[in-house]
Amino acid sequence: GESVGLHLPTLSVQEGDNSIINCAYSNSASDYFIWYKQESGKGPQFIIDIRSNMDKRQGQRVTVLLNKTVKHLSLQIAATQPGDSAVYFCAENSGGSNYKLTFGKGTLLTVNP
Amino acid sequence: DVKVTQSSRYLVKRTGEKVFLECVQDMDHENMFWYRQDPGLGLRLIYFSYDVKMKEKGDIPEGYSVSREKKERFSLILESASTNQTSMYLCATLDRLLDEQYFGPGTRLTVT
Numbered sequence: 663g664e665s666v667g668l669h670l671p672t673l674s675v676q677e678g679d680n681s682i683i684n685c686a687y688s689n690s691a692s693d694y695f696i697w698y699k700q701e702s703g704k705g706p707q708f709i710i711d712i713r714s715n716m717d718k719r720q721g722q723r724v725t726v727l728l729n730k731t732v733k734h735l736s737l738q739i740a741a742t743q744p745g746d747s748a749v750y751f752c753a754e755n756s757g758g759s760n761y762k763l764t765f766g767k768g769t770l771l772t773v774n775p
Numbered sequence: 776d777v778k779v780t781q782s783s784r785y786l787v788k789r790t791g792e793k794v795f796l797e798c799v800q801d802m803d804h805e806n807m808f809w810y811r812q813d814p815g816l817g818l819r820l821i822y823f824s825y826d827v828k829m830k831e832k833g834d835i836p837e838g839y840s841v842s843r844e845k846k847e848r849f850s851l852i853l854e855s856a857s858t859n860q861t862s863m864y865l866c867a868t869l870d871r872l873l874d875e876q877y878f879g880p881g882t883r884l885t886v887t
Binding site for chain 1: 779806814815816818819820823833865867869875879880881
């Protein structure tokens with residue numbers, strides 16, 4: 663899950679395993695959620711998004727689950743590959759059309775060959 | 776592909792200097808953003824702009840200003856740099872049709 667301290671939560675998995683990264687969001691009025699991937703030395707990259715009227719959305723090898731009851735978001739990566747090693751963080755939009763995002767602090771995913 | 780470029784990848788400035796961070800995008804997006812990213816704090820919004828000459832304060836605007844004279848360029852200005860402004864600065868644009876944000880590679884600023 664997300665951390666409020668200086669140390670980033672880490673998840674270490676074996677290549678080929680499935681990964682699950684969790685995120686707790688703060689604003690029950692948020693209507694749009696996004697997962698980003700950030701590789702070392704690069705800017706964040708959009709992975710997948712989900713709107714609050716959905717509870718599941720699937721992409722290529724990735725699935726996002728939204729549980730509004732407990733304000734929880736998860737990212738599932740199937741058949742994790744070494745290229746998936748990165749920091750993953752969630753973002754919630756509580757600004758409506760103003761698109762004002764609040765970002766989680768991130769989870770470092772390390773994939774072991 | 777959307778391209779968001781930032782003028783410098785690494786920058787070292789002295790306390791009290793005026794610092795300009797430039798961001799240029801090539802996709803005619805109206806919305807542009809400046810964030811800073813710090814360990815343990817994630818990305819925090821400094822300022823954003825939804826049109827030329829329009830700007831809005833984000834969550835942490837103190838010590839910063841911005842300029843949007845042309846649609847493709849959004850500049851972040853540190854009027855008098857301080858050591859607590861040492862950080863990674865990220866520029867982003869927004870495709871309103873897809874609701875996707877595109878980030879630049881970042882500028883790592885060190886203020887000594």
